[in-house]
Amino acid sequence: MAVNIQYLKGVGPKRASRLRKLNINTVEDLMYFIPRDYDDRSKFKTLRECMIGEKVSLEVEIIGKANILRPRRNLSIIKIPVKDSSHNAYLVWFNQEYLKDKFIVGEKIIVNGKINKVGMEIQIMSPVFEKSGTMNKVGRITPIYSLTEGLTNNEIMKIIDYSIKEYINQIREFLPQEIIDKYDLMDIKDAIINVHFPMNSVLLEKARKRLSFQELLTLQMGLFIIKNRNFTNNKGIRFNKTVEINDFIQKLPFELTNSQIKVFKEIEADMENDIQMNRLVQGDVGSGKTIIAVLAMFKAISSGYQAVMMAPTEILASQHFESIKKFFLGYNIRTELLVGSIPPKAKEEILLDLKEGRIDVLIGTHAVIQENVEFNRLGLAITDEQHRFGVKQRAILSHKGNNPDVIVMTATPIPRTLALILYGDLDVSIIDELPPGRKEIETYAVGPEMIERINNFIRKQILESRQAYIVCPLIEESETLTVNAAEELYKDFKDNIFKEFKVGLLHGKMKPKEKDLVMEEFKNHKIDILVSTTVIEVGVNVPNSNIMVIYNAERFGLAQLHQLRGRVGRGEHQSYCILINESNNQISRERMRVLQNSTDGFKISEKDLELRGPGEFFGTRQHGLPELKVANLFTDMDILKVAQKEAINIVNQDPNLELEKYRELKKKIQEMFSNLGEYSTFN
Numbered sequence: 257m258a259v260n261i262q263y264l265k266g267v268g269p270k271r272a273s274r275l276r277k278l279n280i281n282t283v284e285d286l287m288y289f290i291p292r293d294y295d296d297r298s299k300f301k302t303l304r305e306c307m308i309g310e311k312v313s314l315e316v317e318i319i320g321k322a323n324i325l326r327p328r329r330n331l332s333i334i335k336i337p338v339k340d341s342s343h344n345a346y347l348v349w350f351n352q353e354y355l356k357d358k359f360i361v362g363e364k365i366i367v368n369g370k371i372n373k374v375g376m377e378i379q380i381m382s383p384v385f386e387k388s389g390t391m392n393k394v395g396r397i398t399p400i401y402s403l404t405e406g407l408t409n410n411e412i413m414k415i416i417d418y419s420i421k422e423y424i425n426q427i428r429e430f431l432p433q434e435i436i437d438k439y440d441l442m443d444i445k446d447a448i449i450n451v452h453f454p455m456n457s458v459l460l461e462k463a464r465k466r467l468s469f470q471e472l473l474t475l476q477m478g479l480f481i482i483k484n485r486n487f488t489n490n491k492g493i494r495f496n497k498t499v500e501i502n503d504f505i506q507k508l509p510f511e512l513t514n515s516q517i518k519v520f521k522e523i524e525a526d527m528e529n530d531i532q533m534n535r536l537v538q539g540d541v542g543s544g545k546t547i548i549a550v551l552a553m554f555k556a557i558s559s560g561y562q563a564v565m566m567a568p569t570e571i572l573a574s575q576h577f578e579s580i581k582k583f584f585l586g587y588n589i590r591t592e593l594l595v596g597s598i599p600p601k602a603k604e605e606i607l608l609d610l611k612e613g614r615i616d617v618l619i620g621t622h623a624v625i626q627e628n629v630e631f632n633r634l635g636l637a638i639t640d641e642q643h644r645f646g647v648k649q650r651a652i653l654s655h656k657g658n659n660p661d662v663i664v665m666t667a668t669p670i671p672r673t674l675a676l677i678l679y680g681d682l683d684v685s686i687i688d689e690l691p692p693g694r695k696e697i698e699t700y701a702v703g704p705e706m707i708e709r710i711n712n713f714i715r716k717q718i719l720e721s722r723q724a725y726i727v728c729p730l731i732e733e734s735e736t737l738t739v740n741a742a743e744e745l746y747k748d749f750k751d752n753i754f755k756e757f758k759v760g761l762l763h764g765k766m767k768p769k770e771k772d773l774v775m776e777e778f779k780n781h782k783i784d785i786l787v788s789t790t791v792i793e794v795g796v797n798v799p800n801s802n803i804m805v806i807y808n809a810e811r812f813g814l815a816q817l818h819q820l821r822g823r824v825g826r827g828e829h830q831s832y833c834i835l836i837n838e839s840n841n842q843i844s845r846e847r848m849r850v851l852q853n854s855t856d857g858f859k860i861s862e863k864d865l866e867l868r869g870p871g872e873f874f875g876t877r878q879h880g881l882p883e884l885k886v887a888n889l890f891t892d893m894d895i896l897k898v899a900q901k902e903a904i905n906i907v908n909q910d911p912n913l914e915l916e917k918y919r920e921l922k923k924k925i926q927e928m929f930s931n932l933g934e935y936s937t938f939n
């Protein structure tokens with residue numbers, strides 16, 4: 257229902273532009289603008305049951321005329337006597353004289369306000385009110401919306417109320433009747449009405465359940481269909497069973513862990529059959545994902561194909577390039593790096609050699625999915641996604657070849673069910689074992705009063721030839737502030753505290769070349785202490801550095817802290833992670849404790865989810881998934897499981913949703929995934 261809100265009664269251009277800030281453009285958006293919370297005013301009490309200071313809803317009868325007091329200039333108090341079955345009281349307002357003629361003696365009204373007691377007199381302070389029987393503002397559960405400047409909750413309520421009255425009949429049911437019956441779901445219209453203006457908490461729950469279910473079902477089906485359409489059962493490449501790979505594995509500088517062997521076997525099996533592979537490799541920090549990519553690449557190359565790997569940042573791409581090149585040393589394999597910052601001439605040459613098949617492995621950033629990048633015989637596409645979820649990028653990359661096999665790597669351990677949501681379009685392999693000989697990282701959560709001791713500790717370690725990372729927090733509101741904070745700390749270290757050492761600075765606003773240079777210097781131990789923002793969060797591998805100090809650790813997600821901590825403990829030295837917690841808040845302390853006591857990424861991410869809620873941890877937007885408006889991936893876990901099951905059911909039955917009963921549902925899915933364009937769900 258694409259009615260523009262601007263033309264809605266009571267909206268107009270000014271309000272419309274404010275609503276747009278809340279992402280509300282159409283009447284349908286309004287209806288799906290779900291309250292972030294509710295104020296439950298529905299439970300009526302009697303005056304006798306009320307406590308002083310409590311905010312309550314009551315039904316009272318007006319028993320006398322208004323009394324107006326003027327204790328001083330600029331202050332008038334209006335008092336209206338009321339009673340209920342249990343007691344007498346006064347309604348009290350300040351400076352609202354116009355209310356004096358509002359009520360008629362004998363009239364019954366519903367009020368909601370705070371109870372006060374002065375002497376023996378019970379007062380209901382500044383109550384909102386309405387006539388009994390109208391059940392509008394007071395006598396029920398009131399929605400609370402996320403607001404933006406210039407729009408009050410009441411205004412949004414009114415606009416939504418109006419749009420529901422006017423347009424609800426245009427909302428069409430899109431779930432098949434049999435599903436509605438099977439899960440005893442509320443009808444779509446009732447669900448929308450009740451999610452905004454519930455008559456009681458039971459109906460509210462039913463409404464939320466219905467809307468959450470439809471959203472999760474649509475999301476899940478979309479993901480399954482993308483998988484079917486873009487990857488699954490597509491005829492793919494049948495790579496050779498090679499013996500060379502065993503030889504290659506024999507010559508590695510280390511022995512593979514059992515978990516690495518298991519995961520590579522899964523990949524090998526996928527590669528050797530002729531269905532296109534579409535697999536997620538999930539492994540905790542430092543579990544050794546890179547080598548898995550290398551083995552798969554080697555296998556693809558041995559069969560005469562090219563391989564490509566895409567990483568989210570230049571630092572990571574360069575690092576992968578360096579380490580992967582080393583693994584291929586002594587083999588007739590040409591590996592090249594393609595990132596935005598390489599000179600045009602060199603780029604041109606790479607593009608030509610790639611197209612003509614003289615390059616075997618291409619590693620790069622988003623540069624590798626640009627239109628001008630053409631492969632000769634792309635057989636394997638790997639994306640190292642870390643925290644991102646790039647359905648679209650992955651699809652573009654995969655379309656650079658003729659159904660190449662696809663591997664997605666991520667270092668974010670995700671609880672299983674959520675992995676299914678976020679990566680529902682992939683088969684999953686998990687590396688759940690660290691290479692042997694890793695020393696546990698000692699983790700300490702301390703207060704800021706310990707900073708001097710920490711600095712002494714860093715000094716001592718550096719004198720023993722180690723290196724340290726110092727991480728300053730991201731300041732959400734402003735990248736400039738973040739950079740300033742890092743620069744300040746850097747200066748203080750360089751000019752005062754650690755002036756005898758080499759201190760480096762790394763942040764997101766530096767040019768890629770400068771960043772690379774700093775990383776290079778840190779790797780080569782030309783820098784002892786690296787002050788950085790979270791740009792080093794993922795993937796960076798400098799085994800000699802053994803200290804990670806994180807300022808304002810309370811501002812980070814646990815999974816993110818775990819990632820940062822994973823930058824140390826990569827060499828033979830005992831490593832340390834020091835979390836400086838500047839908050840006294842109970843939850844902060846608990847979160848720090850989780851990290852202190854566990855090194856298991858899966859456990860940590862589950863706990864993070866529990867403590868922070870999925871909104872922050874899995875901000876779906878950053879994963880590139882359609883935004884969820886109703887469902888809460890944490891509290892709605894039960895609904896999610898049911899929706900997943902049903903989605904699988906339906907897609908198995910009717911992969912392209914051609915049956916008449918799925919027609920409306922299919923439209924919804926298309927709408928939800930419309931930003932994926934041609935890589936979207938249906939032909």
Ligand SMILES: Nc1ncnc2c1ncn2[C@@H]1O[C@H](COP(=O)(O)OP(=O)(O)OP(=O)(O)O)[C@@H](O)[C@H]1O
Binds near residue numbers: 539547
């Ligand atoms: N089986 C193994 N035995 C010993 N060392 C290994 C093994 N596998 C990998 N390594 C080494 O462990 C280190 C970490 O590996 P890698 O960089 O692949 O980790 P990762 O899983 O990508 O971690 P992160 O996501 O934190 O970057 C590397 O130095 C790598 O050479």
